Amino acid sequence: MSKIRRNQPCPCGSGKKYKHCCGRLAAIAAQASRPSDESVAQISLQLARHEAREHQRQLMQGLGRPIISLEDQRGYRVVAIGKQLRWSKAWRTFPDFLFDYIKFVLSPEWGNAELKKPDAERHPVLNWYRKVCEFQQAQMTRGSDGLYSAEMSGVVRAYLGLAYDLYLCAHNAELPELLIKRLRNAQSFEGALYEAYVIGNLARAGFHIELEDESDSTRSHCELTATHHDTGRKFSVEAKAVTSVSTRAGASTMPPRIRNKLYEALRKRADYERLIFIELNRAELGTPGNIPDWVRHVDAELAQAEKDLTIDGEPAPSAYVFVTNLGFMHAFDSTQWTEVGLACGYKIGDFASRTGAQPILQLALARDRHAELYWLRKALQKHNTIPNSFDERLPEEQLNDEEAHCLLIGSTYLIPDQDGKQISGVLTDAVVVEQEHKAYGTYRLQDGRHIIYATPLSEIELTTYKRSPDTFFGVIKEVAKGIKEPLDAYDFFWQTYSRTSRDKLLEFMSTWPDYPALTKLDQKELAQNYCARMAELMWAGHGRG
Numbered sequence: 001m002s003k004i005r006r007n008q009p010c011p012c013g014s015g016k017k018y019k020h021c022c023g024r025l026a027a028i029a030a031q032a033s034r035p036s037d038e039s040v041a042q043i044s045l046q047l048a049r050h051e052a053r054e055h056q057r058q059l060m061q062g063l064g065r066p067i068i069s070l071e072d073q074r075g076y077r078v079v080a081i082g083k084q085l086r087w088s089k090a091w092r093t094f095p096d097f098l099f100d101y102i103k104f105v106l107s108p109e110w111g112n113a114e115l116k117k118p119d120a121e122r123h124p125v126l127n128w129y130r131k132v133c134e135f136q137q138a139q140m141t142r143g144s145d146g147l148y149s150a151e152m153s154g155v156v157r158a159y160l161g162l163a164y165d166l167y168l169c170a171h172n173a174e175l176p177e178l179l180i181k182r183l184r185n186a187q188s189f190e191g192a193l194y195e196a197y198v199i200g201n202l203a204r205a206g207f208h209i210e211l212e213d214e215s216d217s218t219r220s221h222c223e224l225t226a227t228h229h230d231t232g233r234k235f236s237v238e239a240k241a242v243t244s245v246s247t248r249a250g251a252s253t254m255p256p257r258i259r260n261k262l263y264e265a266l267r268k269r270a271d272y273e274r275l276i277f278i279e280l281n282r283a284e285l286g287t288p289g290n291i292p293d294w295v296r297h298v299d300a301e302l303a304q305a306e307k308d309l310t311i312d313g314e315p316a317p318s319a320y321v322f323v324t325n326l327g328f329m330h331a332f333d334s335t336q337w338t339e340v341g342l343a344c345g346y347k348i349g350d351f352a353s354r355t356g357a358q359p360i361l362q363l364a365l366a367r368d369r370h371a372e373l374y375w376l377r378k379a380l381q382k383h384n385t386i387p388n389s390f391d392e393r394l395p396e397e398q399l400n401d402e403e404a405h406c407l408l409i410g411s412t413y414l415i416p417d418q419d420g421k422q423i424s425g426v427l428t429d430a431v432v433v434e435q436e437h438k439a440y441g442t443y444r445l446q447d448g449r450h451i452i453y454a455t456p457l458s459e460i461e462l463t464t465y466k467r468s469p470d471t472f473f474g475v476i477k478e479v480a481k482g483i484k485e486p487l488d489a490y491d492f493f494w495q496t497y498s499r500t501s502r503d504k505l506l507e508f509m510s511t512w513p514d515y516p517a518l519t520k521l522d523q524k525e526l527a528q529n530y531c532a533r534m535a536e537l538m539w540a541g542h543g544r545g
Contacts, residue, residue: 045410048475056471057392062204062379065172069390081170094387102163123186131155154331164386165200173209198239198277202226205379222268228372236270241279255297256280266316274319283330318347341380360486361532408474415453430473432465489535498527
């Protein structure tokens, strides 16, 4: 059937034009069936706020399975760990839960038996626990809401970090009894501790973990298989820890040696691409922002191993290698340390290449080819903190949500007009000027006018902003992070031009010398080339600046 035109006779036989008869009724019905503009705007706002909360949750918890928890009407906090449930009335913060969870996993019976031993014979975890208790008594202060707070020391980071890694292991995969058995054994504790750390970071990077059957002695195999949730790419994972070599003062004096650990990991049978973690275990606290001396030694040793390391007379296979040094393990009484990591491609030339400067386009394409490993590196760098809350709230929000967030885009506020009277306006956009301790907001008034008003920010609000500037106003609002490396410049342009139409990109690039070749590329390839060349110009200017 053909479409009825507005000026045609109405098919009902009334003799009127369609637009004045059934067409008018159809238009009224269609209008009535649609939600109002106000409803659509409210739904869009709620969706934007939900995305901001998820963005903030990932900032604290990473890309793995989220913390699943609720508080019932009787005051019990219930937490899901995989398919298991734990509950208590005493858990006001997530660390409260972790303090109980590590005792549950290692078992109170085992812990009480260890406490009866002399300090010199006691398991390291129980000595950690004693130091944590001493720290709590000496350092923690109680706020007006009844919550205690203090800057985390090395021993607290080690103890709660192990508890968090065990939780992540159980919540994202399973908690094998053999791993618990090795953790309880002081002789195998160090290796098992690092294995739990690796599993925790893989979970935060969005990997599903499958632990190998350790009881199967018929063949050599890696410790676990990691499958990324988004891409389905699989890796055979091995974790190794180097024995510490330190002076009496605590600083390592000998250059690190990882060749033997690399050999031990590469000789294992692997069903998938290899991913190897090596912990240096060096008593170096490091200085934030500075590259430690051991990095160049490890890099040189890997470069040499690429040339001459063999397995059973054959060249060793390729692998992604992550070398870590957990400074907090040697800074139990301090609140200052670094967690440094080095990502390397062993015989994988375009991952964390050591060949010097490369074109930005090559760097961006290499990052896409190894996306899962870049997400893992990000987990090691940015998601290595322990959550304070059971949800997406930042520490400041948990202490006082109203003080932590004074302004939310989409909400209505009373602001002074030119005459000093209080008028209502909807916040439509805002920006923080840290130097002034103010947020400048654009407000839409009831008469349709827009005005700008500056709101002073408290110290709590500024701290909240610095933790998560992109979500401070309740929706995701990209805040420029600064250009620190070439790919930062590429990402700056990619945010704007990744979805630009192919025709528009070709228009932008019409004067480029290689335009004929560019016309053969698809939209994504054109966007990659455009962003890379603009980033090259920005980075060159950044260097001159």
